[in-house]
Amino acid sequence: MIDxxxxxxxRERIGLPKERVETSAPTVAALVEELRARSDHHALALSDLRxxxxxxxxxxxxxxxxxxGAREVAFFPPMTGG
Amino acid sequence: MSVxxxxxxxxxxxxxxxxxxxxxxxxxxxxxxxxxxGIVRDSGGLQAMEIEHYPGMTERALSxxxxxxxxxxxxDAALVIHRHxxxxxxxxxxxxxTASRHRAQAFQGAEFLMDYLKSRAPFWKKEIAAExxxxxxxxxxxxxxxxxx
Numbered sequence: 470m471i472d473x474x475x476x477x478x479x480r481e482r483i484g485l486p487k488e489r490v491e492t493s494a495p496t497v498a499a500l501v502e503e504l505r506a507r508s509d510h511h512a513l514a515l516s517d518l519r520x521x522x523x524x525x526x527x528x529x530x531x532x533x534x535x536x537x538g539a540r541e542v543a544f545f546p547p548m549t550g551g
Numbered sequence: 552m553s554v555x556x557x558x559x560x561x562x563x564x565x566x567x568x569x570x571x572x573x574x575x576x577x578x579x580x581x582x583x584x585x586x587x588x589g590i591v592r593d594s595g596g597l598q599a600m601e602i603e604h605y606p607g608m609t610e611r612a613l614s615x616x617x618x619x620x621x622x623x624x625x626x627d628a629a630l631v632i633h634r635h636x637x638x639x640x641x642x643x644x645x646x647x648x649t650a651s652r653h654r655a656q657a658f659q660g661a662e663f664l665m666d667y668l669k670s671r672a673p674f675w676k677k678e679i680a681a682e683x684x685x686x687x688x689x690x691x692x693x694x695x696x697x698x699x700x
Contacts, residue, residue: 547694548670551603
């Protein structure tokens with residue numbers, strides 16, 4: 470089981486801040502494919518990955534990253550702090 | 552000599568940037584202190600700014616950035632405070648402060664922290680206006696600013 474977190478407009482489009490999924494996806498990209506199949510909201514929010522950033526276990530990474538042993542994956546738009 | 556630990560706070564409560572700067576500078580033997588304060592700008596019709604963050608990751612990311620700034624610019628101290636939640640125009644959003652033996656390093660450390668914080672710390676801003684609300688889009692210039700480091 471992996472906790473999936475969504476922030477900012479991804480959270481709003483998907484309609485959830487968080488969900489637990491049973492997955493054996495080997496990479497973030499494979500997980501994204503599975504998430505897109507969950508609902509139209511997921512498919513729309515994750516349609517253009519150029520507008521999406523990902524963190525695995527709270528470390529920024531990229532879509533090729535492996536998910537071996539991962540507990541938490543977060544998807545969000547490019548950050549706008551400061 | 553041990554490497555100094557940064558002071559990092561992520562909070563909803565407001566804070567007095569002047570008092571924070573004085574406390575940071577108090578007894579600071581470094582010789583140079585630089586600070587930056589970010590304030591909610593009135594961009595015409597703005598009612599409030601909502602700042603969302605990623606609890607846990609935000610603190611980790613800010614601490615890692617501040618550790619890196621201390622290492623690269625030989626800082627004696629670094630402070631980062633960033634608020635989240637709903638903020639009004641004119642309210643303080645965040646501040647950074649750096650202390651170093653040399654002025655240039657204190658300035659560079661603060662600029663490095665600001666540049667990284669803009670596009671690598673998990674914060675998202677939403678502008679609330681009478682006409683509606685909109686997420687602030689990331690700017691390519693902020694991303695480009697990282698290449699100089």
